[in-house]
Amino acid sequence: MDASIRSFLDHLRVERQSSEHTLRSYEDDLTLFERFLEETRSAGGDPSPASADARRLRRYSAWLSGRGYAASTVARRLASLRSFFRYMRRNGEVAADPAASLRNPKQPKRLPKLLRVDEVVKLLDSIPVADSLGRRDRAMFETLYGGGLRVSEVVGLDIEDLDLDEELVRVRGKGRRERMSPIGSMAVHWIRLHLATREPRSASERAIFLNRYGDRLTARSVGRLLEEHLARAGIRSEASPHTLRHSFATHLLDRGADLRSVQELLGHRNLTTTQIYTHVTQERLLDVYQEAHPRA
Template sequence: MKGDSPLHAAIEGFLRYLKVERQLSPLTQKSYAHQLAALCALADEMGITDWATLDAAHVRSLAARSRRAGLQPASLALRLSALRSFLDWQVAQGKLKANPAKGIATPRAPRHLPKNIDVDEVNQLLEIDLNDPLAVRDRAMLEIMYGAGLRLSELVGIDCRHLDLASGEVWVMGKGSKERRLPIGRTAVTWLEHWLALRDFFAPEDEAVFLSSQGRRISVRNVQKRFAEWGIKQGVSSHVHPHKLRHSFATHMLESSGDLRAVQELLGHANLSTTQIYTHLDFQHLASVYDAAHPRAKRGKS
């Protein structure tokens, strides 16, 4: 972030705090930097030269200017969240007595339920023609993504030492550097074994389980591209991407078990409310079955 004003200097200090003390992911750091840079520019336009002079009216004005600039509700909520976190840090540093953004309401974004693939289509996707080593690798990635509900970053971050195939477990590093040990199931173990038997032919450059054709850790973009291609080849009706497999894992687990807490632990969600969105998906399924089957639910008939 460029600029010599006290506004910019304070934000630089906050970003160092996020990197060194909070150890947030580079992507999260980048998001904070982007939102706070935009807020700095708006504050400059408003003639604000010191965060200590910021009050609730200023915060509302920053929000209004952001909306007029075309920011959608979800992005505006993200911007205000970044501002609140930064001002909380300023309070902790003794630079502010109180956080003027605390009482400012966040706009409600429309709730988009995650899409998932039904069980039959997951099976269709996973029936890959294994005619080359990269197809075996992709089958293993798809199996472990769906078998353990991994995030994409968790998948590409797996090293060989993180696997315990004898006990059917994988160790991953999730958001906020939180570790999880997860069961991966017999089918995923089988395909991991198939891939690991071929892995050395790629002359690995490090301990990554999943490699590119050049022997380097596979990239996020490469995984996304391969999954989308397999979805098309296998005739899956919707676009296949890694997060959709995570959603499918969560939905199918919740439909089968009804154990929200267990699904929360498996997904690595810090808050149960994040996992509860899958209860809406489950209810939609139940409601459609009810509407189709219950005598009193059939409309248009007398």
């Protein structure tokens, strides 16, 4: 790995205090960029990132698209490059920022995938709760949907983050921003039952949701568990844990919640991020109209 990339990752880790997930993403993106530079350099050419100019970066964008990466993935990898070259420019390692004018590929507008209210209820009620792992899963998915949390936020919850009397949890979201999120009485009920049989591997393990070995659950494991429970419930859907967050927001708006409140509940920094859900509710209203109105 080039020294400039190591320095940038150290900067993110120490000065920006980025999460391990963020660091892995940047490392993966920049390692792929290094691979491109090595594969496409001319004989005797310089493969170091500092040698790349704007034309080379445009070639990299095309190289990514040519390998079948989705437009959203290409955009994320280019965003990592922009951050990297801004850092290089501030440190005087490049005279100009070659990524400043780099454009993202056009992305198709995709509305978030959702589960209907009845599907969410069916999913949650189908989770077997006779053993401790089942009660853990019921508590975890009730919390995901009840609070509209990201899966990373749910697996990051510690015992100290709970305020069950007030039905609140302290959540550490993107950019290490903290918020207090209501999770509802059903989630609180199942969390209490789960905690009664929670068995950490060691006394120092403070995570609420543990795997069968007593260690903190990973986001990947939560996704796998959701697939199992969807299949058990007979729900044919490509839903992910994030689908429960999308469903949470849409169901609130369907029932009259204002957009600003939903923004706060989701922990979005910008209202424009939340506005995607207004398009979802409009789509659903149009579907209802087409099905029910005699003159549609």
